[in-house]
Amino acid sequence: MNFTIRPIREEEYHLMEEFLYQAIFIPEGVEKPGIEILKQPELQVYIDHFGEGEADFCLLAETDSQVIGAVWTRIMNDYGHIGDDIPSLAISILPEYRNQSVGTALMKRMLVLLRENGYSQVSLSVQKDNYAVRLYQKTGFRIFRETDEEYIMIADLVGDC
Numbered sequence: 001m002n003f004t005i006r007p008i009r010e011e012e013y014h015l016m017e018e019f020l021y022q023a024i025f026i027p028e029g030v031e032k033p034g035i036e037i038l039k040q041p042e043l044q045v046y047i048d049h050f051g052e053g054e055a056d057f058c059l060l061a062e063t064d065s066q067v068i069g070a071v072w073t074r075i076m077n078d079y080g081h082i083g084d085d086i087p088s089l090a091i092s093i094l095p096e097y098r099n100q101s102v103g104t105a106l107m108k109r110m111l112v113l114l115r116e117n118g119y120s121q122v123s124l125s126v127q128k129d130n131y132a133v134r135l136y137q138k139t140g141f142r143i144f145r146e147t148d149e150e151y152i153m154i155a156d157l158v159g160d161c
Helices: 014-025 035-039 102-116 132-138
Strands: 004-007 058-061 066-075 090-093 122-129 141-147 150-154
Touching: 014 035, 014 066, 014 090, 058 102, 066 102, 066 150, 090 102, 102 122, 102 132, 122 132, 132 150
Parallel strands: 090 122
Antiparallel strands: 004 058, 058 066, 066 090, 122 150, 141 150
16 A cells, blocks of 8 residues: 655644544444543543644654554653653554554654654553554564553664664
8 A cells, every 4th residue: 555654734733633532442342432532631641732742743644645544752641651751652543544554654754753853762552452562562662561451662762763
């Protein structure tokens, strides 16, 4: 599949809400919550006032002028928070475009962007039964700590990403 990756434009920040909603992992057999779940403070931290922080970076994947994926980082007190100088990462691909290398390409580009901007590590959280764990491991993340349900993962940004 042909797609391009580019930085988000300020007038596109509203797209992050839809991608945050798509990023919510729903185990098989569980009903997806309504979009109103995004009003919860623990989810708003991912998008509220995006663009105001020094580690607020977002890359979009698009094909045929349609945005199909997003990866973004910011320093925030989220589920994957491990330090006040380490950005946390979120990624989301529209369901019909998953498993087509879009996520891998977005992740690799974001890791390079963070390294170029002086960051030495990036973290994320992921539920243990989420298929994305393999993507994160493939792109250099390792388990930093875990809870009963989640992995907190970290990638070192020194060397090649």
